[in-house]
Amino acid sequence: MDMIINKMPSPTWNWLKVNQSSLNADILSESAVSFSKPESVLYESVQNSELSEISTGLGEDFSKLINSKDLTIHRFSVAKGVKIDEILRIDFNFDMEKKSAGIIEFDIEPGASLKVIMDYSLSNNGIDGGFGAVQTRVRLCENASLHIIQVQRMEGNFTFVNDLGSINKDSSDFNITKLLLGGKNTYDGISIDLKGHESKFLTEVGYLVKGDDRLDINYLSRHHGIKTQSDIEVKGVLKDRAFKIFRGTIDIVQGAVNAGGRETEEVLLIDDDVINKSIPVILCGEEDVEGAHGATIGKLDDELLFYMKSRGISEKEIYEIMAKARIEELCQKIGDRLTVDRIHELTGGVSYEEF
Incomplete structure (x- = not known):
């Protein structure tokens, strides 16, 4: 199926080639999923759900x-009223030779309230490549809170x-933490x-893109309720010949009085051949609101490089240290x-006990 995905809600100039992406893919099987849950x-496992009508970041084509x-x-x-301290863990293990997907x-x-860890990994290696997908749908009711951690x-x-x-109702609190650490082509949408009035959303994202890998991101936070708040924080590292595009949109519609939104991205460019595209956008249909957005893109500060080099650290080592530091922060x-520990096994970071 040929799909248009990660489409910006308010397009910019077509010649920039950032308004959307295309993907040709099919799903032939269900992905392997396991979980351990608090009591x-x-x-329940079902075949149909009213939540299938929720708009998602990838867009209508992928949902179809x-x-x-x-x-x-x-x-x-x-x-109702149940606050759970234990973590719900959901593990997806994809096969390099298959085209599979799952729905949560x-x-x-x-x-x-609930805290969830969703971990995505590969079970084997292959030269032909494979395709995997997960769609997550959320209904967060009044005064409820949910923290989802996704690790790729x-x-x-x-x-x-x-x-x-997701759909967030009055005084709800939704946090998303993401670490995107590999894959030839990654498409990420929220x-x-x-x-609801006074509902809140916070997402903190860290990514590492290397080799010839490609990362394509599209995040949208749409404000309807009074005094709603959203905060999108993205930090990442590009090295080798990596490509990354980030589309972040905060849309404050008419009637969302006293709403506030902020989005920031910090991109560390390690090599000269990387390609980075950052498009932070704020759409505003209401007067009494607050909004801020921006992106910081570039290499390390000369003073910091001089300071670390003077202590016997090579420039290559300095960039590796700073790349790992951004992952460790999350x-x-x-x-x-x-x-x-699973993250450190992949990135070569310190052990859990050394925090």
């Missing part, structure tokens, strides 16, 4: 594809699609609908030993 988390395949929907819910749903009822640990000739959409916010 208070309710689980994944909904046409009769995939099992893994649905997790937390009952979270339904968090009023006053409930893939290397080699593999295309991965990570799609998410669409957040802040329907690792310390995960708070789960197994997940952090």
Whole structure:
């Protein structure tokens, strides 16, 4: 299927070639998924769901594809007022030789809270490449909170699609932490609908793109409710001949009085052959709001380089240290030993005990 994905809600000049991306892919099987859940988390597998109508970051074409395949929907819910301290862990293990996908749903009822770790990895290596996708749908009810941590640990000739959409009601609090650490082609999309008054959304993302890999990101936070807040923070490292595009849009619609949105991106360019495109956008249909956006792109400060070189550290080592430091910054916010150790196994970072 030929799809238009990661389409910006408000296009810019066509000649810049950043408004959208295209993808040709099919889904032939269900991905291997396992999970360990706290007792208070309710689980069911279903074939149809009302949450399939939620808008997601990749867009309509991808949703049509994944909904046409009769995939099992893994649905997790937390009952009203139940606050869960234990972590729900969901592991996806993709096969390099297959084209597979999975669907996850979270339904968090009023006053409930949950923390989730979603880990994506490959089970084998292959030269032909494969395709994997996960679509995550969220309904966050009044005064509920949800923290999703997604870790992508893939290397080699593999295309991965990570799609998410949510509806957030009054006074809800939704946090997303992402680490994107590999894959030949990665397409990452988020669409957040802040329907409820005083609902909040925060996403913190770290990425490392190297070799000839490509990372394509599209995040949208749409404000409907009064006093809604969103914060998009992205930090990443590009090396070798890597390509990355980041589209970040905060859309404050008419009626979202006293809403506030902020988005920032910091990109560290290690090599001269990398390609970076950053498009931070704020759309505003209401007067009484606050918004800020920006991107910092470049190499390390000359004074910092001089300081570290004067202590016997080579320039190559300095850039490697700074690249790992950006990953470690998010690792310390995960708070789960197994997940952090898996990340360090891939990146060569310090052990969990050394934090």
